[in-house]
Amino acid sequence: LSGLFQKESHIPLPPKKDYDKVRAAIEDALDKDDYDDGSYGPVLVRLAWHASGSYDKASNTGGSNGATMRFDPERKFGANAGLEVARDLLEPIKKKFDWITYADLWTLAGAVAIEAMGGPTIPWRPGRSDKLENEGCPPDGRLPDGDKGAPHLRDIFYRMGFNDQEIVALSGAHALGRCHADRSGWINPWTNAPTTFSNAYFTELRDNKWTKKKWSGPPQYEDPTGTLMMLPTDMVLIWDKKFKPYVMKYAQDEESFFKDFAAAFSRLLELGVPFDEPGKPAPA
Numbered sequence: 001l002s003g004l005f006q007k008e009s010h011i012p013l014p015p016k017k018d019y020d021k022v023r024a025a026i027e028d029a030l031d032k033d034d035y036d037d038g039s040y041g042p043v044l045v046r047l048a049w050h051a052s053g054s055y056d057k058a059s060n061t062g063g064s065n066g067a068t069m070r071f072d073p074e075r076k077f078g079a080n081a082g083l084e085v086a087r088d089l090l091e092p093i094k095k096k097f098d099w100i101t102y103a104d105l106w107t108l109a110g111a112v113a114i115e116a117m118g119g120p121t122i123p124w125r126p127g128r129s130d131k132l133e134n135e136g137c138p139p140d141g142r143l144p145d146g147d148k149g150a151p152h153l154r155d156i157f158y159r160m161g162f163n164d165q166e167i168v169a170l171s172g173a174h175a176l177g178r179c180h181a182d183r184s185g186w187i188n189p190w191t192n193a194p195t196t197f198s199n200a201y202f203t204e205l206r207d208n209k210w211t212k213k214k215w216s217g218p219p220q221y222e223d224p225t226g227t228l229m230m231l232p233t234d235m236v237l238i239w240d241k242k243f244k245p246y247v248m249k250y251a252q253d254e255e256s257f258f259k260d261f262a263a264a265f266s267r268l269l270e271l272g273v274p275f276d277e278p279g280k281p282a283p284a
């Protein structure tokens, strides 16, 4: 009988899907002194957002499921310029944990990055699959364009199924990272601590003095020092009378921002994902 068991032990076991090991590997890859402000966290958050923000509720197309940004034409969309940095960073982790899908890995990396930079816990669960190249990408133009106004922001985010409060909460991710001239044409960070997740984006919007930058680049706003920036779509959040109360609330109350951001970002990462148990919310 023991011989029988021995024989069975030669059958390869399916890999144990240890997401905590993947989380640890992502955390290990985050910090690098000579990249940007010292962390890949912000660009990983942007990858998770752009992979997910292509969702269209009406047709139930796009979204993080599929990880179609690996393919043309999506990887070449202007909005996705620079995101190869994030995808390339994750490639060795995908190789090491080959059982995880790209779609799960990219969204998990965004969640882990938020948490590692001091943000709230982002409820995340696996279940995304990867599409094949011939299965198609979402059309271009589904992500927001930074030089447009409030109607555009609402068109884009309502299409995904978000409301005004969620638009403002999600925009608070601009506490992180910066604009890169060679990626988007805009320059500079939104806050003075671009590798710390905080409500600083809202306090900057509320308290700083923003004027239109005089330069030949795309329209942007700058603070009196000229080191911080806001996109036109960021300014809209204090110009629009329905958005503004949420800016004021999150500027005053970081805890409510963290709570609302975690809920909205978690939902963003799950848009269009056919989980095994539909309707079951992500574990908190």
Ligand code: ZEM
Pocket: 042, 043, 045, 046, 049, 082, 144, 145, 146, 147, 153, 170, 171, 173, 174, 176, 177, 178, 179, 180, 181, 183, 184, 185, 186, 231, 233, 265
């Ligand atoms: Zn962003 N974003 N974003 N964003 N974003 C940039 C950078 C980052 C808009 C936008 O045009 C831009 C959300 C919403 C919106 C992040 C997260 C999230 C950049 C600079 C632009 C131009 C890209 C570059 O040059 O590298 C617009 C118009 C938005 C509409 C509201 C949401 C929602 C986000 C997550 C929840 C992050 C983390 C960055 C910083 C990336 C980096 O590499 O530093």
